[in-house]
Amino acid sequence: MMPLTKLLSRTVSSCFSSSNGRPFAMAAKALQHCRYSSAAAQVAESETEALKDYADYRRSLYGHITHKALLVDAVGTLVLPSQPMAQIYRTIGEKYGVEYSEDEILHRYRRAYSQPWGKSRLRYVNDGRPFWQYIVSYSTGCSDSQYFEELYNYYMTDKAWHLCDPEAEKVFNALRKSGVKLAVVSNFDTRLRPVLRALNCENWFDAVAVSAEVAAEKPNPTIFLKACELLGVNPEDAVHVGDDRRNDVWGARDAGCDAWLWGSDVHSFKEVAQRIGVQV
Known part of the structure; x- marks a missing residue:
């Protein structure tokens, strides 16, 4: 690969030897692109370092894990419609x-x-x-x-729904063995429990907080606080994972929980477990 300085030198030289009458503009554009690329790389590196520092800080509080509890959104994160x-x-x-x-x-x-x-x-x-x-x-x-x-x-049957992540059961078992408590937090009616039973995953969780039962819908912090209460943890001890930035991420943070956006911050429950500090 050609060194950056040599590449810039050739770019600038070619610009000055061109006959289009705009040598300075072309050279400036090349230099500006390199500056933007360098700045973007520095930002990405800074963000990665900040995440690592934050994880290390969390582990200093709880030992080998970053959170005592994992809250999981239902539709769009744990389960998906089959048709x-x-x-x-x-x-x-x-x-x-x-x-x-x-x-x-x-x-x-x-x-x-x-x-x-x-x-x-x-x-x-x-x-x-x-x-x-x-x-x-x-x-x-x-x-x-x-x-x-x-x-x-x-919509209460296993025909209507399927699990989003086929490795979910294995991951959740590993999390619970490591002492991490689990709860579903969902804007749903009372059919959610039959749905979880139909998919054979209700027993994966220590608690289920359903908006129809709590009388509060995400992003209202009340539903997240109720889930933490059911698990016996403080909000700051928990991280919530969901696919909706407003309902899941902003709502959880308003309640004092940490929050990761499914499909952006994390893409699988194995990745969630790894970020918490549990190897699967």
């Missing part, structure tokens, strides 16, 4: 007269879901049926009660 929502709404709805296309169902779903839920400050209260009846009816144009029940019950 697109609009496809399921359309497929189940055909025998009930649903005629909207999947694209139209998705568009109407997003519009309905983004609107304030006027009957409550919470979307999910207890089993969440009133909220979901509104969503399904608006999304599909079908208010048939049998259709709603079939769709509602489908």
Whole structure:
């Protein structure tokens, strides 16, 4: 690879020998690019060093681990829908007269879901049926009660969901053996527990904090504080992992917890465990 000084020298020389009348501009642009690249590398190196220093500081508090507890978001982090929502709404709805296309169902779903839920400050209260009846009816144009029940019950089964990380069980077992407590923290109705049981993962966790039961939805700090209370740890002892920057990262930090963004800060539960200081 050519040394940077020689590369710059050749670039500048070629600029001055060019006939386009803009030698100085070309040379300046090359030099500026190198400065930006160097600055970006220095920032990345500084961030890496800061993370290492922070991890070392946490381990000085707790021994070989950085946190006493791991809080995990459900949908988008622990579990994922097995089929697109609009496809399921359309497929189940055909025998009930649903005629909207999947694209139209998705568009109407997003519009309905983004609107304030006027009957409550919470979307999910207890089993969440009133909220979901509104969503399904608006999304599909079908208010048939049998259709709603079939769709509602489908999302309590292992057909509807699958684990995001196939190594999750092995990682969580290793974390618990190392003394790290685990909890699910989710904006969900009371169907979350049946979903976890259907996926055979409820016993992986020491606690489950569901917004419908806590009466607080992320990013409200209350739900994170409740999870810490259930685990018997202080908020500063816990790290939360989730895929939504606002709900998961900002909400957890407002509660006093550490937080990592799934898909950005961490990409697998094995990586989460390694950052905590547990080898899998």
